[in-house]
Amino acid sequence: MKxxxxxxxxxxxxxxxCFDLLQGHDVVRYREPAADFEQLVQRLQSAEVVxxxxxxxxxxxxxxxxxxxxxxxxxxxxAATTIDYAACAxxxxxxxxxxxxxxxxxxxxxxxxxxxxxxxxxxEAERMRRGEWPCTLSHRLAGSTLGIFGLGNIGSLVARxxxxxxxxxxxxxxxxSAKRAADAGYEVAASKADLFARSDVLSLHVxxxxxxxxxxxxxxxxxxxxxxxxxxxxxxxxxxPGALLAALRTGRPGFAAVDxxxxxxxxxxxxxxxxxxxxxxxxxxxxxxWDNFELYFRECFEQIVAYAKxxxxxxxxxxxxxx
Numbered sequence: 001m002k003x004x005x006x007x008x009x010x011x012x013x014x015x016x017x018c019f020d021l022l023q024g025h026d027v028v029r030y031r032e033p034a035a036d037f038e039q040l041v042q043r044l045q046s047a048e049v050v051x052x053x054x055x056x057x058x059x060x061x062x063x064x065x066x067x068x069x070x071x072x073x074x075x076x077x078x079a080a081t082t083i084d085y086a087a088c089a090x091x092x093x094x095x096x097x098x099x100x101x102x103x104x105x106x107x108x109x110x111x112x113x114x115x116x117x118x119x120x121x122x123x124e125a126e127r128m129r130r131g132e133w134p135c136t137l138s139h140r141l142a143g144s145t146l147g148i149f150g151l152g153n154i155g156s157l158v159a160r161x162x163x164x165x166x167x168x169x170x171x172x173x174x175x176x177s178a179k180r181a182a183d184a185g186y187e188v189a190a191s192k193a194d195l196f197a198r199s200d201v202l203s204l205h206v207x208x209x210x211x212x213x214x215x216x217x218x219x220x221x222x223x224x225x226x227x228x229x230x231x232x233x234x235x236x237x238x239x240x241p242g243a244l245l246a247a248l249r250t251g252r253p254g255f256a257a258v259d260x261x262x263x264x265x266x267x268x269x270x271x272x273x274x275x276x277x278x279x280x281x282x283x284x285x286x287x288x289x290w291d292n293f294e295l296y297f298r299e300c301f302e303q304i305v306a307y308a309k310x311x312x313x314x315x316x317x318x319x320x321x322x323x
Contacts, residue, residue: 001025001026001048001049001304001308002025002026002028002046002047002048002049002069003022003025003026003027003028003047003048003049003050003051003304004027004028004029004030004043004044004046004047004049004050004051005027005028005029005030005050005051005053006030006033006034006040006043006044006050006051006056006057007030007033007053007056007057008029008030008031008053009031009033009056009265010288011029011031012293013029013051013293013297014029016293016294016297016298017294018294018297018298018301019297019301021298021301021302021304021305022301022304022305025049025304025308028043028047030043033056033265037062037063040057040063041063041066041067044063044067044070045066045067045068045069046069047067047069047070048069048070048071048072049070049071049072049073049074049304049307050067050070050072050073050074051074051076051300051304052073052074052075052076052080052083053076054076054077054080054287055080055081055082055264056264057082058082059073059080059082059083059084059087059088060082060084060087061084061086061087064084064087064088064091064093065087065091070091070093071092071093071094071307072093072094072095072096072303072304072307072313073088073093073094073095073096074096074300074301074303074304074307075095075096075097075098075300075316076098076296076297076299076300077097077098077287077296078097078098078099078100078101079097079316081208081237083095083316085316094307094313094315095315095316096300096303096304096306096307096313096314096315096316097303097314097315097316098296098299098300098314099299099314100295100296100299101153102287102291102292102295102296103152103153103154103156103157104157105286105287105288105289105291105292106154106233106234106286106287107154107157107158107161109233109259109282109285109286110154110158110203110231110233110286111158111161111162113231113233113257113259113280113282114141114146114162114201114203114229114231114257115141116257116280117229117231117255117256117257117280118138118139118140118141118201118229118255119138119139120134120136120138122280123136123277124136139200139227139229141162141165141166141167141201142165142166142167143166143167143168144167144168144200144201145167145168145169145170145198145199145200145201146158146159146162146163146167146168146169146170146199146200146201146202146203147170147171147172147189147195147196147198147199147200147201147202147203148169148170148171148172148173148177148186148203148205149172149173149192149195149202149203149204149205149206149216150173150174150177150204150205150206150207150234151171151173151176151177151180151181151184151186151205152173152176152177152205152207154205154233154234155171155173155177155203155205156180156184158203158205159171159184159186160184162201163186167201168187169181169184169186169187170186170187170188170189170195170198170199171186171187171188171189171195172188172189172191172192172194172195173206192220193220193223196220196221196223196224197223197224197225199224199225199228200225200227200228200229201228201229201231202224202228202229202230202231202253203230203231203232203233204216204230204231204232204233204234204238204239205234206234206238207234208234208235208237208238212238213237213238214237214238214239214240214241215238216238216239216240216243216244217239217240217243218240218243218246218247221243221244221247221252221253222247222250222252223252224247224252224253225252225253225254226251226252226253226254227254227255228252228253228254228255229253229254229255229256229257230244230253230255230256230257231256231257231258232244232256232257232258232259232260233259233260233286234260235260236258236260236261236262237262241262244256244258245272245273248276248278248279254278255278255279256273256278256279256280257279257280257281257282258273258279258280258281258282259281259282259283259284259285259286260284260286261284264283264284265283265284266283
């Protein structure tokens with residue numbers, strides 16, 4: 001089968017041990033994103049199977065209608081918000097998914113970003129490279145309040161890490177978050193406003209859905225302390241467009257650490273966050289580590305092998321019973 005991987009940004013999928021599962025198939029990989037829609041169509045025109053790496057490509061109806069040979073979108077991971085499942089059902093295109101959820105890598109990155117920002121690690125390391133001697137004061141974590149917006153699998157690991165460093169954990173989210181917080185001995189905020197107002201570090205761990213898109217707005221951010229840090233390693237769309245940039249320019253919060261963006265990839269150094277010394281930016285590294293990639297891509301490739309053999313697939317819930 002013709003298998004196309006349109007968005008291997010790290011240029012490393014072929015280096016995974018699980019890539020051997022695709023032996024015997026005609027596999028084409030692209031590292032650089034398509035320059036425009038027409039180039040994307042051209043790259044995928046002959047594909048029978050497309051490997052969808054998270055939300056790197058928008059599999060819209062307009063795109064799916066232009067791909068006459070497409071039979072399967074093999075999703076890396078368990079969910080994606082950029083696939084038009086109705087269009088897939090109409091065209092008889094299957095969407096297979098992964099089964100695993102590995103929260104450790106994004107939790108580790110969240111904690112790393114927290115320490116990097118609060119202790120001025122990035123700023124001071126760059127100053128030393130320029131021959132300067134560090135001279136700024138940073139913010140201690142112990143004794144400060146770590147706000148967790150969404151105490152799921154990832155948020156729970158971040159909370160444990162913060163608590164282990166002597167931080168006071170404050171939680172807000174759905175009823176399930178409140179229950180987990182009570183079970184773990186964490187304080188539950190009186191409201192979302194209380195969470196934003198009291199947190200010295202506030203980390204977002206809410207799953208992106210229609211009802212959570214834009215759940216953080218200017219009014220929430222305006223409640224934060226001038227010394228506070230907002231961390232987003234979840235999804236950029238949880239924050240209303242432009243709200244965090246505007247808030248940082250007004251000084252509430254005073255700091256941000258960001259791993260996700262409304263449009264990715266960011267190239268050329270042209271994002272306004274990159275010019276702000278109070279913002280630490282990383283290129284969507286939350287899930288990007290070897291063990292995670294081996295796990296998620298293996299599940300994806302196993303679904304492709306199963307499809308080639310005519311075996312039952314693990315279909316996206318939105319397609320069950322429709323194709």
